[in-house]
Amino acid sequence: MEEQFAKTEIHKPENIVYKKTDLMVDRPLSYCPGCGHGTAHRMLMEVIEEMGIQDKTIGVSPVGCSVLAYDFLDIDMIGAAHGRAPALATAIKRMWPNHFVFTYQGDGDLAAIGTAETIHACNRGENITIIFINNGIYGMTGGQMAPTTLPGMRSSTSPYGRDVPTMGHPLKITELVAQLPGVYYVTRQAVHTPNNVRKTKKAIRKAFELQKENKGLSFIEIVSNCNSGWKMTPVQSNKWMEENMFPFYELGDIKVDGKLVEKKATAEKE
Amino acid sequence: MAKIKGDIVINTERCKGCEVCLAACPFTVIAMSKEVNSKGYHFAMKVNDECTGCTNCALVCPDGVITVYRAKVATE
Numbered sequence: 001m002e003e004q005f006a007k008t009e010i011h012k013p014e015n016i017v018y019k020k021t022d023l024m025v026d027r028p029l030s031y032c033p034g035c036g037h038g039t040a041h042r043m044l045m046e047v048i049e050e051m052g053i054q055d056k057t058i059g060v061s062p063v064g065c066s067v068l069a070y071d072f073l074d075i076d077m078i079g080a081a082h083g084r085a086p087a088l089a090t091a092i093k094r095m096w097p098n099h100f101v102f103t104y105q106g107d108g109d110l111a112a113i114g115t116a117e118t119i120h121a122c123n124r125g126e127n128i129t130i131i132f133i134n135n136g137i138y139g140m141t142g143g144q145m146a147p148t149t150l151p152g153m154r155s156s157t158s159p160y161g162r163d164v165p166t167m168g169h170p171l172k173i174t175e176l177v178a179q180l181p182g183v184y185y186v187t188r189q190a191v192h193t194p195n196n197v198r199k200t201k202k203a204i205r206k207a208f209e210l211q212k213e214n215k216g217l218s219f220i221e222i223v224s225n226c227n228s229g230w231k232m233t234p235v236q237s238n239k240w241m242e243e244n245m246f247p248f249y250e251l252g253d254i255k256v257d258g259k260l261v262e263k264k265a266t267a268e269k270e
Numbered sequence: 271m272a273k274i275k276g277d278i279v280i281n282t283e284r285c286k287g288c289e290v291c292l293a294a295c296p297f298t299v300i301a302m303s304k305e306v307n308s309k310g311y312h313f314a315m316k317v318n319d320e321c322t323g324c325t326n327c328a329l330v331c332p333d334g335v336i337t338v339y340r341a342k343v344a345t346e
Contacts, residue, residue, distance in 0.1 A: 010277045015341040017276075018325040020334030029333055033311065034288030038332030194294050194326040227288075234288040 034234020036224030039191040057100040060085040064106035083114020086121035102129040107148040125182020135226040143229030147171040184216035186255035192238040275343040276323025281335040285313035291327035
């Protein structure tokens with residue numbers, strides 16, 4: 001009985017330390033169980049809520065699983081043709097320079113069909129934020145091989161693993177755009193553990209703050225899982241991601257304040 | 271002496287049973303239910319009173335179904 005009493009004492013609105021932000025529409029997400037998209041959406045909306053810019057933010061949704069992002073995010077959203085989100089975001093930002101403009105894209109959208117738009121928007125140094133979800137696979141269409149698929153990684157179109165001599169090397173688009181002078185902030189994060197989620201939120205916050213100061217383009221890659229495409233349970237896929245994706249796609253800042261971050265001394269020692 | 275007590279409330283109808291929160295909890299407060307919700311998923315549920323309100327489970331939950339409470343409770 002005392003336990004029951006304690007529970008009713010705790011369950012008060014002033015004791016809430018965490019709840020889903022009201023900027024997420026109260027609707028079930030269409031993503032698979034355990035998909036990183038939901039967490040990435042929520043962190044994005046928490047940043048927008050904290051900065052109080054709900055009525056000044058315009059998002060561009062891609063083609064991919066997150067094409068329905070406008071159903072879940074309670075802000076102004078527009079859907080772009082496949083891969084053309086950075087071009088559309090450029091136009092929106094130039095029309096409304098005082099608004100916050102971001103694109104939310106997957107690896108099939110940003111790193112495959114939209115490579116040209118991505119690189120040129122980055123090279124022009126458009127004052128937008130690009131959020132890039134990398135799961136190494138075309139998740140929505142059934143797990144086909146993407147440019148970001150790891151060497152030896154199985155997908156529905158590379159059932160024996162990606163063979164580098166015939167299928168090419170994985171594309172590290174984040175390192176590629178970090179070389180461009182128009183890009184101000186580049187980072188790679190993940191959303192599978194509480195610590196990484198907190199870091200991702202800080203990175204998104206920083207990107208929006210930089211956009212406020214007209215510093216240039218911010219590029220945030222979020223390495224995520226695709227448990228349906230990888231044919232694993234969510235917990236297994238997170239473990240697989242830690243063991244296989246992170247050594248290739250190293251987490252951490254790549255470019256801060258317009259300067260490339262030096263690699264840690266451990267690589268030099270080896 | 272005052273003690274920090276936490277509690278979680280899980281929206282079991284929205285839970286998709288991905289089990290990501292189980293690994294995030296430092297006190298194994300969460301376990302999967304034997305029953306299923308109306309969509310057929312085994313949902314996460316609170317199984318003991320060790321919760322400190324650290325918000326780890328709620329942060330990693332992709333569907334944001336967990337609400338976390340934390341309060342100081344007077345104990346003897």
